[in-house]
Every structure is written in structure tokens, then in C-alpha cells.
Amino acid sequence: MSKDAIVKIGSVASAGKVAVLGLEGIRSRLEDRWEGWSEKVHSYINALLEREMKPGDCFQKIDQLSYLILFRDLSVTDAQLKCVAIAEAASRRLFGEDIEAVSVRVVVAAIDNALLLQSLDPIAAVQATLHNIGTETVVRQKSGDASVDKMDSNQCLGRKVAHRRPLKISFSSDVEHIEMIALDKISFRYRPIWDSTRKVVLTYLCQPTVSPATNIKTKTAACGCWLATNSEEALVLDLYVVQEVVKRMESLRLEGFRIVAACPVHFATISHSGNWKEYRRVLDQAGRDRVRDIAFLIVGIEQGVPNVRLVQVIPKLSFYSKFVIAALDYNEAVVSRFERTGVHAVGMELPGVVASERQLLAAIDTLARESENAGLACCILGAKTKSTVVSAIASGVRYLEGQLIAPPVAEPRHAFVRDIADLYR
Numbered sequence: 371m372s373k374d375a376i377v378k379i380g381s382v383a384s385a386g387k388v389a390v391l392g393l394e395g396i397r398s399r400l401e402d403r404w405e406g407w408s409e410k411v412h413s414y415i416n417a418l419l420e421r422e423m424k425p426g427d428c429f430q431k432i433d434q435l436s437y438l439i440l441f442r443d444l445s446v447t448d449a450q451l452k453c454v455a456i457a458e459a460a461s462r463r464l465f466g467e468d469i470e471a472v473s474v475r476v477v478v479a480a481i482d483n484a485l486l487l488q489s490l491d492p493i494a495a496v497q498a499t500l501h502n503i504g505t506e507t508v509v510r511q512k513s514g515d516a517s518v519d520k521m522d523s524n525q526c527l528g529r530k531v532a533h534r535r536p537l538k539i540s541f542s543s544d545v546e547h548i549e550m551i552a553l554d555k556i557s558f559r560y561r562p563i564w565d566s567t568r569k570v571v572l573t574y575l576c577q578p579t580v581s582p583a584t585n586i587k588t589k590t591a592a593c594g595c596w597l598a599t600n601s602e603e604a605l606v607l608d609l610y611v612v613q614e615v616v617k618r619m620e621s622l623r624l625e626g627f628r629i630v631a632a633c634p635v636h637f638a639t640i641s642h643s644g645n646w647k648e649y650r651r652v653l654d655q656a657g658r659d660r661v662r663d664i665a666f667l668i669v670g671i672e673q674g675v676p677n678v679r680l681v682q683v684i685p686k687l688s689f690y691s692k693f694v695i696a697a698l699d700y701n702e703a704v705v706s707r708f709e710r711t712g713v714h715a716v717g718m719e720l721p722g723v724v725a726s727e728r729q730l731l732a733a734i735d736t737l738a739r740e741s742e743n744a745g746l747a748c749c750i751l752g753a754k755t756k757s758t759v760v761s762a763i764a765s766g767v768r769y770l771e772g773q774l775i776a777p778p779v780a781e782p783r784h785a786f787v788r789d790i791a792d793l794y795r
Contacts, residue, residue, distance in 0.1 A: 388477040389453045391437040395471035478606045562776035566763050573630040574782035576615050604636035605645040616656045632665045641683045653690045665692045677707040688712035705740040717749030731761045738765040
């Protein structure tokens with residue numbers, strides 16, 4: 371996604387006020403007739419959206435089957451209900467019956483060139499709006515406001531609006547490269563982390579992935595985890611991932627398997643009080659018994675965060691975890707600031723590092739030495755070559771992760787023994 375797009379919708383995406391209207395159902399229903407009818411369908415959808423827009427509202431066609439919509443001044447529930455009403459009106463107008471030919475999905479985060487979408491349940495949207503209306507009526511009645519009238523259904527659907535031409539969302543020329551990814555379409559794979567001291571793989575790092583067919587080019591940590599551009603996006607991703615890890619670990623526990631799952635979490639999620647409250651709620655609901663075998667990999671730690679701040683933030687996460695690993699950038703691997711923070715290990719992310727192999731091995735050796743001096747274990751993420759693995763072990767690195775060591779799996783099941791000699795077999 372272009373930087374223009376992020377600036378324009380990123381601030382409201384996490385609030386649920388930006389939605390995507392999908393025409394996949396129309397194309398599916400028209401089948402071979404879609405090519406001949408698509409221009410008329412888009413003409414009608416454009417006219418319908420323009421009629422429903424108030425000054426300041428926005429919509430933009432972003433591909434042949436999708437429209438991005440923002441009702442700027444409506445509440446979240448009213449905006450979502452209005453999108454549902456538009457979708458239903460379009461379906462009835464085009465096919466003359468109540469079918470779900472037009473879908474509504476809420477944008478929950480905008481990350482680089484990707485929109486993360488969550489399907490909107492029409493019934494839930496209506497119930498939420500009715501609940502808000504009822505609450506508002508009670509408040510007005512208690513305050514003595516006699517202006518409470520029955521709601522006009524046309525007003526609810528947004529038909530009593532000024533018919534001005536809406537403000538279109540302005541994207542740069544690369545609008546066609548926007549990727550839309552439904553949250554429920556994101557899959558997970560688990561990358562084995564090798565404990566070279568004990569010669570065993572006991573920990574699996576959870577990595578959210580999307581279809582290889584997409585052209586998504588998001589910022590990633592070495593573990594392949596997306597790095598959000600702000601705290602709201604970080605919270606959306608982290609909540610989704612931790613819920614997956616909790617469910618996975620509970621399933622494994624019931625089957626009698628005992629492993630450790632490493633769950634990536636942004637530093638912005640645990641350092642921002644509001645975000646941490648939401649994240650902690652998920653952990654509290656899961657219960658200590660269900661999270662006792664979960665480790666956390668902190669990603670996106672800003673350069674220069676002082677020790678005093680880390681001491682304030684990280685122990686909150688350590689309380690819920692098996693252990694905590696702090697992932698550092700190659701250019702900012704300062705270990706001393708992580709002393710007395712509750713971190714078990716510090717890690718370096720290798721993919722994307724622009725350096726010669728000699729420089730890389732020297733940096734690994736320095737990190738391992740500083741980690742030992744600070745009383746911390748050392749972890750290398752994304753090791754790709756045998757020389758890197760062997761040199762890292764010789765330097766005292768305890769944890770290593772990478773395709774060469776062990777390939778990722780869809781479902782982690784059990785611990786297994788791994789020896790350095792296995793690299794040459």
C-alpha cells in the first residue's frame with residue numbers, strides 16, 4: 371500500500387470505521403455474463419455510494435471487485451450498519467431478492483501494502499446499533515430530554531443526506547497494488563528453535579503467513595512476523611496471533627504433547643498502557659495454566675529505549691510466560707540495557723542484513739560475548755548457512771532458528787533431538 375493510503379486511512383482503520391465492499395458474489399452469480407455486465411454494475415455501485423455519502427465521507431474503487439468506504443462522522447456501529455444497508459440495497463436492486471451478493475468486511479489494520487480485513491456479521495451490526503439506540507434513549511429520558519422520537523428508517527439508511535459529490539479517497543498511482551487479506555484467511559506455521567546446548571528442539575516460533583500467490587511486501591522481522599507501523603496495527607496483529615497460540619497450546623495439552631510455543635509480540639503492544647490492557651485481558655482469560663508453556667519474542671524494539679523503561683515494561687510480560695526473548699536489529703545490538711529486565715535471551719535477526727559474511731560472523735560473536743557478560747542467553751534468528759550456524763555455536767550462541775536447522779511445520783507436535791552433525795547429512 372502506498373504511504374498516501376496509510377496516512378489517509380491508518381488513523382481510523384483500527385477503529386472499525388473503514389470497510390471494503392466486495393462484489394465477488396455478484397461475479398459468481400453472473401458467471402459468464404460478468405464481463406458484459408461489469409461496467410453497468412460498477413456504474414450502479416458508484417451511483418449508490420455517491421447518493422449515500424455526506425460531505426467528508428469517502429469511497430474509492432480499488433480493484434474490479436472492491437470498494438473502500440469511510441463514513442467519517444458516523445460512529446463505528448452506525449458506519450458498519452450503513453455499509454450493511456448499502457450491500458443489501460445493491461443485492462436487491464441487481465437481483466430482485468434478498469441474497470448476499472455484496473459482502474462487507476471491516477478494515478482492522480493497514481500495514482504497508484496490505485489491508486487486513488475481518489468479515490462483518492450483519493446481524494451483529496444491527497444488534498450493536500439497536501443496543502446503542504436503546505442506551506441513548508435511556509440516557510435522554512433520565513436527563514429529562516423530551517426530544518426522543520421514533521427513528522426514521524430512511525434516516526437510519528442514510529437517505530436523508532445532502533446530495534453533494536463525495537470526497538474521493540486520494541491514492542497514489544500504485545493503488546492497484548493494494549493487497550486485501552481477510553484475517554480468517556491468514557494461516558500459521560511454526561518454526562523450530564534449536565537449543566544447541568541441550569541438542570533438542572523444544573520451542574516452536576509461531577509465524578503468521580498469507581498465500582504465496584499474493585504480492586504482499588510488508589516489513590518483517592527475521593521470524594517472518596509482520597512489523598506494524600503504529601501501536602494500533604500492532605495490537606490487531608498481536609491479539610490475533612496470541613489467540614492462535616493459546617488455542618494451539620490448549621489443543622496440544624489435551625493431546626498430551628508438551629512443547630513451548632514462542633509468540634511474537636510488538637514492543638508497542640506491551641509498552642502502551644491501553645494496548646497492554648487489551649493484550650493482558652486475553653492472557654487472563656486463557657488462565658495461567660494455558661499460557662505457562664508460551665514464550666514471547668518481542669519484536670520492533672525501538673533503538674535507544676533505556677534500561678529503566680525496559681525494566682518497567684518487560685516484567686509485565688514475563689509474569690505470563692515461560693521465558694522472553696528480545697529481538698534486536700543488526701545495527702543496534704546493545705545487550706547491556708536488557709540486564710535485570712526479566713529477559714531470558716537476546717536475539718539477532720539475520721535476514722535483510724546488508725553485510726559480508728565476515729562482518730556478520732563478527733557481529734554474532736560480539737553479541738554472544740556481550741550476552742554472556744550480561745548473564746543472558748543468545749539467540750540467532752534466520753540462520754541460512756552452515757558456516758553461520760557452526761560459527762554461532764562456537765561463539766556460544768544457545769538458540770538458533772532457520773530453514774537449514776529444521777523446516778517450519780503447520781502443526782507442532784513434539785520435541786526432537788538435533789545435533790550439529792545433522793547439518794551435514
